Amino acid sequence: MATSAREWWRQRRQRMEDKDFGTCSSPFMIPSVKEVAAATMDTVLHRDEKHSTNAEEERRLTRARDCTNAGVKAGVEAGAYAAVVSSVATFAGVRFIPWAKANLNYTAQALIISAATVGTYFIVTEKTILACSREGSYARLERERASSQST
Numbered sequence: 001m002a003t004s005a006r007e008w009w010r011q012r013r014q015r016m017e018d019k020d021f022g023t024c025s026s027p028f029m030i031p032s033v034k035e036v037a038a039a040t041m042d043t044v045l046h047r048d049e050k051h052s053t054n055a056e057e058e059r060r061l062t063r064a065r066d067c068t069n070a071g072v073k074a075g076v077e078a079g080a081y082a083a084v085v086s087s088v089a090t091f092a093g094v095r096f097i098p099w100a101k102a103n104l105n106y107t108a109q110a111l112i113i114s115a116a117t118v119g120t121y122f123i124v125t126e127k128t129i130l131a132c133s134r135e136g137s138y139a140r141l142e143r144e145r146a147s148s149q150s151t
Helices: 005-018 033-045 055-096 098-103 106-150
Strands: none
16 A cells, blocks of 8 residues: 555556556656545545654644634625625616716625625635634643653
8 A cells, every 4th residue: 555645656656667658668747636635535544653643733634624714704794894884885886976886886896895805705714714823833832841841
């Protein structure tokens, strides 16, 4: 069983070279997306035992998942507020400002609203994930300091 994608490809090429291809001694192979995905998934599913039982790694993965979920939740909430605020401002501007009334059609209005919404979502999500990661790093650093001082 291959333990990595590189090992999987080496084994696959060896099997292909062992087969008879006529005059061609080494076939030209370009991996398909499915083959690369299968090799990657095989590597992920059949990790070494030392990695799957490491409690610290599992804790870090759980923390990363929690930070991502918190970031997405905060991003969706901020994006919803941005959509409401930008749509009210855009519609009011189009109604009361003569230049906007003459030059901003429905597509332009939709682009303004969606740009504000998407931009807010990504900015807030990124900042929330980074803040959560920073808190986890500080907490781990404090635990390491406490354990080193107690010994």
